[in-house]
Amino acid sequence: DIGSILGRTFDTLGREWSLFVVLAAPAALGAFVQSQIAPSTTMSASAEPRLDDLVSFVAGTIVGTLFSLLSVLAVTAAVDELWQGRAAGVGDAFARGIRALPRYLGVAILFGLVIFVLVAIPVALILAAPATASGGLVVLFGLGALVLLPVALWVGARLTLLVPVIVLDPAGVTGSIRRAWELSRGHALMLFALSIAIGLIGALxxxxASLFAAFVPNAIIGGIALAISTLVYQPLSLIAITIAWGDRIGGRHADSEAMARGRGRGTGALLVFGLSAILFVIGAGVAAQY
Structure with a gap:
């Protein structure tokens, strides 16, 4: 039930917002650092790419990803603790998340290799083909991409629960993938719809914040706005997915007195939609000055 999961997501965020703000702080810091050391992310389409821009972009992406990953794993661990009726401490959440880091990196490397092969082979064929045939290969590659897009979306939906499985139901690299695949059987459409819904809400x-990055010439101001927005949007989707995982494994989170439904939804909604409104209003006002 998407409505139930969304409601419990806002309830969890509203009741424990201070905890999740602290756990999301590394992701916010990573977003700020990335915005400062990766100027190529804000280059216009007509700008001439330079090697130092590429280096800055890669370095910023790595830093931002690593900091964000700490928050991803810690938030997931904290949600599970809360929904089992136990107090979730910051140190314990980060410690539990760090223990899951090797499995997460193993899964990420495995998927990275698969994606690289799927992309590298067609590109290599296009580059190696004679000029007279390259046009046909490009068209064929484009058609293949269109055909594979629904497949990719379906696979993504089937693996929606992968992060909570890695953190909370450890079974090795390939075992985690199989477990996430099994848990989503018969529920891929619901999980896909949940991801879209929570993604749109969290993107607000x-x-x-993007108004500041796009229209304010001061990169520090834009970075601060991005960091503030990260404190809210980053935990939101993880809470929802972890609650969905709890439902799929048989109601592990169903009877938590500490997380009784409906007691924090107003606060959670105010955090998300209130912060979004503030950023939009201030961002639009600042943008009008430039």
Whole structure:
């Protein structure tokens, strides 16, 4: 039930917002650092790419990803603790998340290799083909991409629960993938719809922050706005997915007195939509000055 999961997501965020703000702080810091050391992310389409821009972009992406990953794993661990009726401490959440880091990196490397092969082979064929045949290969590659897009979306939906499985139901690299695949059987459409819904809601603060990045020439101001929005949007989707995982494994989170439904939804909604409105209003006002 998407409505139930969304409601419990806002309830969890609203009741424990201070905890999740602290756990999301590394992701916010990573977003700020990335915005400062990766100037190529804000280059216009007509700008001439330079090697130092590429280096800055790669370095910023690595830093931002690593900091964000700490928050991803810690938030997931904290949600599970809360929904089992136990107090979730910051140190314990980060410690549990760090223990899951090798499995997460193993899964990420495996998927990276698969994606690289799927992309590298067609590109290599296009580059190696004679000029007279390259046009046909490009068209064929484009058609293949269109055909594979629904497949990719379906696979993504089937693996929606992968992060909570890695953190909370450890079974090795390939075992985690199989477990996430099994848990989503018969529920891929619901999980896909949940991801879209929570993604759109969580993106609202980011869209507001993007006004600062797009129109304010001061990169520090834009970075601060992005970091603030990250404090809210980053935990939101992880809470929802972890609650969905709890439902799929048989109601592990169903009877938590500490997380009784409906007691924090107003606060959670105010955090998300209130922050989004503030960022939009201030961002639009600042943008009008430039």
């Amino acid at each position: 603060p980011l869209w507001g």
